[in-house]
Amino acid sequence: MSEQTTIGKIDAGSGDRAVRGGPPGFTAGDALVQPSLNRISIHGRVAQVEPKVMQVLVLMAERPGAVIARETFLDTVWAGTVADDYLLNRAVSELRKIFDDDAQAPRYIETIRKAGYRLIAPIAPAKVAAVVAAPATDPSAAGPPEPDAQSAGQAAGSGAFRALRNRPVLYGLAAACVAAAAAAVFLVGSRPAGNASGVAGYDVRPLTSFVGRELEPALSPDGSRVAFIWDGGDGAFDVYVKTIGSEDVLNLTNSDADERHPVWSADGRTLLFARSDGAGISIMRVSALGGGVTRVSGDDAATEIRGMSLSPDGAQVAYARRENATSPYRIVLATLESGERRIVSSPEPGSLGDMDPRFARDGASIVFVRAVNEVTKDLYRLTPDGGEPTRLTFDNHKINGLAWSPHGERLLFTSTRSGTYGLWSMDPNGEDLRPVALGNENVQQPSTATGVDAIAFEQWMHRSQLRQIDLASRTELDAGRFVRSTRWDSNPAWSPDGARIAFASNRSGPYGIWVSDRDGRNAVQIADFDGAFVDNPAWSPDGARIAFDGSPEGKTAIFTVSPEGGAPQRIVDGPGDNRNPAWSRDGAWIYFESNRSGAWRIHAQPAAGGPPVTITAGSGAHPRESADGSRLLYSKPDARGLWQRPREDWRAGAASGSEALLMADLEPRDGANWVPARDGVYFVRRAAEGMPALSLFEHANSSVTDVVALPPSFEGWGLDLSPDETQVIFSELVMRESDLRLAVPRN
Structure with a gap:
């Protein structure tokens, strides 16, 4: 069915019988x-x-x-x-x-x-039972207490939803009167807004359990429904609306383009969402009960969007967009009636930028996330007129989503400041920071509605594991059960003697650098920064040190640590971010990428200390020396291919050799998925039809040979070759699921 989605089917053969099973109340x-x-x-x-x-x-x-x-x-x-x-x-x-x-x-x-x-x-759909407290009608009524650190209960098993096996065009909004009885069993009993008595914590209950990713929940103004996007397990993201307390799901869009960030109008009749179709970003409107979509605003210069918010008066939208993969996200304010657009934030060049804008409930300010990169973020506030923003947090940790508390008095945001993603609360000035205890929930992208005492959020089930390939037989090795975990393991690196591997993992909660035997036994965490992100371990040629990057103080720096553990030592710092370290084959230099000049370029610094040297005039990422040490190889974040330049004595103060394209088959998204070998380069190649493979580029004749086929949806983080060149180890995403959950006060 097209976007002319209906709320129910008419039974043409029903004669004078009541309409059954389709149209809800x-x-x-x-x-x-x-x-x-x-x-x-x-x-x-x-x-x-x-x-x-x-x-x-x-x-x-x-x-x-x-x-x-x-x-x-x-x-x-x-x-x-x-x-x-x-x-x-x-x-x-x-x-x-x-x-x-x-x-x-x-x-x-x-x-x-x-x-x-x-x-x-x-x-509008009939609201037949309240899962959450209704918005207060008396403005003077005292609202319920803002979320704090009170303990939360676990989700009730009797309310679990069954997984949908097929992508629906329409599941309907089940007959409201019939659903009332079932909903009453599932739902937390309603209590009037303003009744603060008897709140002992929060119960967390499932909202969705579909196959695939359900993301970006948006509670309706009356709290009866939640809008969200869903990829159906393997397709583009479309917009859906679900009645809380029932299985009823309404598919509002069904297009080949990705649709993101649904937001409700104040009256709950319509939704706005962003559509990305390769020709910019469009802001679209659709009825909450389905029907045709209308384009209300457009931004042809934008290529990506990260968050959107509607002003309280419905006149403007604030959204975060960027023009290309190397430019930062900026907050844009668009007036819907006139189409006027203004950029109101100015993040530093080379940073990830500003995202997830949220209008305050009075419309007088916009709170947003400012990101140095994906792992170093903090909250800021600015006025719709722009100007210098006010910094609200100084965590330098991951943040993934923010919202205003149900009565607009506090900010809610997710952060890894305690190691894993949890929900935190603070006042609008960044003071009185408190955790919001929701049990063991992994909280992402919280959503609230004014006066509705509930918090909807994403719960992720993401997992990356290590794989080893035997190059002689071109088959996967069964390295044993200890190599893999049920958490996130990435960016593996062989020790120079081939006896051990280092990798980044969150096996113990916060991300850390781990070392294990080559079969995964005797795994030990050797470095972490109390929840700050760390990544990209690289062994020194003598095996005495492991370099890695981390962001304990905001900016990402390069550290070294002994493989046996100990206090990490900072060796590369300075302006901007510095990441993805790699040692020269003789151990004299450490290569890294840095945005200290406003763009990501390759630099080299003496391992013994000294000023860094800029290697590339243009962009560069993920540097590594060739197997014989004669060339420096690197990818680019904004261009296909693997690039090279002659190895020099970098002490001269600047690189003088010319840059040349070594091979053109490496895509930017696989910029870390390659490793030099004596006879060529192993890398992830994606054919024209998108089927990826682990392949070998041979220096002798510039030919490419596929070694092992990879899954069509392959995403990897890091690739390394054993010192004897018999095995390749890499990380692979094996699970990326997310469901929606709802936290409501416990009576």
Whole structure:
């Protein structure tokens, strides 16, 4: 089905029976419509209507605001019978009488001359049971306490959702009246907003459990629904809406383009979302009950977007976008009516930039995440007019999402400041920082709604494991159960004698540098920074030290540590970020990439200490010397290929040799997935049809030979060759799932 999604199917053969199993209860203006009962309730009156009359109303509600042709009514509602305009006119007349609607000044049903009818009243799903406290209607009412460190319970097993095995176009919003009884079993009992008594913590309950990734939850203004994006397990992200407390899911979009960051209008009738189709970013609008989508704003210069927020008055959107892979994300403010756009933030060149903007509840400020890179982030605040932002946190840790607390008095954000992703709360000035205890939940991208005492969030199940390939047999080695874990292991590196491997992992909670035997036994963490990210271990040629990068103080620096453990020593610091260390074959130099000049370039520094030398005039990343030490090889973050330049005595103060393309088959996303060998380079090659393989580029004839096929969805972090060149070890993403969860106060 196209984006003309419906709220339910009309059963053409139902005759005079009630419409069954498809259309859920919904509200039209002031009326509660219950199709399964052929009942309309409005202003204290209850009207029982004929099934055909109800079908006329449901057909219009399927496409609110759209003109339904007379022929469509007759062919659908009266299919298989002899019908004429009289029957349709009588049905519409009866509906108008129930709604107390005036055909000359309609509030519900408008007649379009020589065309048909359209439903113009606001449409929304019926809220039949409250999983969360309803928004307070009295502004002076005291709201519930803001989230704090009180303990949280585990999700109730009886409320678990079954996984959907197939990508739906529409699962409907199940008949609201029927769902009420089931929902009451699942849901936490409602308590009026402002009742702070009896809150002992938070219960966390499942919202979704579909196959694939459900991301970016957005609670509706009344707390009855959650919008989100879902990839269906293997496709593009589309926008969905789910009724909380039931299995009912409505697919609002179904396109080949990725759609991200759904946000609700204040009245809950529509949603905005961002669509990326290769020709920029478009801000789209769609009815919360489905129907056609409308483009309301566009940014043709943008290539990626990381977060979007709608101003409280609905007039502006703030979103984070960048123009290309090497430019930082900036916050853009767009006025929907005029299309005017202004860039309101100015992150440092070479940084990842600013993302996840969130309007304050009064619209007077925007809070956002400023990122040095993906692992070093903090919160900032600025006014919609722009200017210098105010820094709110000084953690220098990962942050993935922020929201205002249900009553707008505090900020909620996720951070690895305690080692793993947890939820934290603070006041708008960055003071009074507290953890929000949600059990053992891995919290990402929290979402709240004004006055609704609940927090929706993502829960990730991501896993990367180490694999070893025997190059002689071109088969995977069974290195034993100790090599793999159930956590995230990446960027493996062989020791010079081939007896051990170093790798980055979060096996013990926070990320650290680990060393184990080659079969994974005797694994020991040798370095960590109390939750700050560390990565990219590299052995010195004599095996006495391991270099790695870390960001304990914000900027990423290069450290060394003994393979036996001990205090890490900082060896490369200075302006900007410095990462991805590699030793020269003679151990005299340490290569690394740095953005100290505003762009990522390759640098070299004497291992014994001294000033660094800039190697590349243009971009460069992931440096390594060739097997014979005669050349420096590197990839580029903004271009295909593996590049080379002659090894020099870098003490001269600047590189003078020319840069040359060694091979063109390496994609930027695989910039770390290659390793030099005596006869060539092993690397991840992606064919034209996208099928990846571990391949060998041979220096002698510049030919490429595929060694081992890799999964179509392969994503890897690091590749290394054993010293005897018999084995390749690399990391591979083996699980990337995410579900949505809901935290509600415990009575």
